[in-house]
Amino acid sequence: MRRLVSALRVPALLALALAATACGSETAATPQAGAKTLTVFAAASLTESFGTLGKQFEARNSGVTVKFSFEGSSALVQKLTQGAEADVFASADQANMDKATQGEVIDGQPSVFATNRLAIAVGKGNPKGIKGLADLAKDGLTVIVCAPQVPCGAAAKKVQQSSGVTLKPASEEQDVKSVLAKVRSGDADAGLVYVTDATSAAAKVDKVDFPESAGAINSYPIAVVKDAPQAALAKQFTDFVLSATGKQELVKVGFGTP
Template sequence: MSTRVTTAIASALIGLGLALSGCSAPPSTPTLTVFAAASMKTTFTTLGQKFEAAHPGVKVAFNFAGAQTLSDQIIQGASADVFASANEANMKPVTDAALNASEVKLYASNQLEIAVPPSNPAKISSFADLGGKDVKLVICAVAVPCGSATQKVVAATGVVLHPVSEEQAVTDVLAKVVAGEADAGLVYRTDVIAAGSKVLGVPFPESAKAINRNTIVTLKKAPQPALAQQFVDLVMSVEGQKVLADAGFGAAG
């Protein structure tokens, strides 16, 4: 091959390389990662859909679990933009470690309610009824918000419970009641509402002694800090608060 031909081919290849390098790769889809307590699954899924509709091209990815589990994951270095806890206690380790970027905001409140199968086989009508030794009761582990609230009611009433299972997330408690594996479960009022006809709710006045206040922050190492703040703004907005109220959540204060 002549030197002239070789030079021409080399020039063509260089030109092609420059042309290709000038073509930018398609932009990746920004993903906002939200760690939220299991009790927030229904409402936050709705809010996530609203957020995506208002931010074309943005995807909201949720990690729903017990607030204690999520708090531990964040402290251990898990990547997230927003953390929404079902109480104040499980937010504290995150703020104590200075992992929050924004100040803690209270965005809702929630309280316990007894969930029983629609037929209510154990004839549960009060919190005291849960103390029966023949009652197959499922509660949350004390480390998670619903479990902490349960123990506050126990301490205030003196009722001794004999749970057959202690779960790491309130949704797991509800699932056992829905599946017929329990006569009763202590969950949140919002869980009973979300379950519809699958369970029967039994309110009890003693639940007022253990109201959980839900908290939310943006995180210091958030990959999407601007989107994180915008999501928190949505939760705190009139629109966001209506979604929460419609699901049965109380006011934050």
Template sequence: MTRSIRRTRVLKPGVAAAAALLALSACSSSSDDSSSAGSGTSEAAAPKLSGTVTVFAAASLKESFTTLGKQFEQQHPGTKVTFNFGGSDSLAASITSGAPADVFAAASTKTMAIVTDKEDAAGTPVTFVRNQLEIATAPGNPDKVSSLKDLTGPGLKVVLCDRTVPCGAAAQKVLDASHLKLTPVSYEQDVKSALTKVELKEVDAALVYKTDVKAAAGRVQGVEFPESAEAVNDYPITLLKNAPNATAAKAFVELVTSAEGHKVLTGDGFLKP
């Protein structure tokens, strides 16, 4: 009877180590290739932004949006953000008349409704901040204004925003709630124009937003008044339906509504929604 003998090949220690090293290297290379392929797929899924983003925004957003526009351009080389700041009502009218714009940020839901009612918004506008009125006087408050009622005093020259713009509508709302009648020397088309009258000392006081007093950086003095809580404005923002650069515009809206955007806006005195 013949007995079959199974032979097992035994590698010498040095040869075994070399074989193990080669196997490990092959696995590592395969893993790296897979990782690289996954990374390339991720980058391909996020297209590079370029071109101009045109933003129509309420005048009170000028400082904050200018800062955010520069941040956006730095984050996305090859893009440029241009702004049209003004009264929300006139901006809305321009948009519904066909003015080319990518984004609209209004100082009230009422003025945003001008755009949404015409179905010119792409989706539902989002409230990203709020704002509250404050009395602006000359530095040092020479007329000793300490309350809303003081603005009705004889001889005091006061300016208000036009009632058709959000700051003017808010001012009228607090005056009505306080049963006060105020006759201004003029009605201005946006809040920056009202503030400028105080800065130039053409008037003694104006009802503007807290953010505008802060932005004036010492050129005016702010006087808070409790009645301002009766008219806090919500600020909505939306991508527009016929946006010429919708992809980049959407990214700008995302920046404004992000934690990074809120940090800039609240730093300028806006309230969280």
């Protein structure tokens, strides 16, 4: 009889163990209650600063994940007007924010949270001895700039027009990070980037400031996207970027204050 009872217990205990395992797996796979994802479309030049601000925002808001899409502002506007879903849009210039507003994809009035200006990125040690904007027009140099429709490209064009210096770029990139990457890799001798990008990449490139950049200061506006899935959270994030904490983080990498 004792052997029969023991034999009956084994399948029963095995069934209980399997049930407990299944319950444990189900619990582990269950998403956190109240979890939310905030999608932010932001200019490529905001990669480092917004990356830090995103982590700080997550720490202040339990269960919130900030998902970034960093690209050229013009590409982001195109995606928004074509129906891409996002909660916040941060542009590297007013012109592209105006396009987004005219395309009726922005909710409310955008707010300027930072300013930026151009600098020349060169290889470490400045092997070509570049001292200013005029040097970029010399023969024998491989110079990279942003495409005209991109904010850093529009600023480069404006600087050339006001200074009388005409550049012959080897390529025109779709965002400022692509310009910086070619300088870092040695594929370009120099590139016109934002001060903030050259500052963030100080371990890989050197920065050459030039006075003509003062004639093409870019303003960075931010706004909640129309019909944002997380509208209330989007407003909180824009307020956080505009706060003293947000400005402090932006200034660290060279952004100016509006």
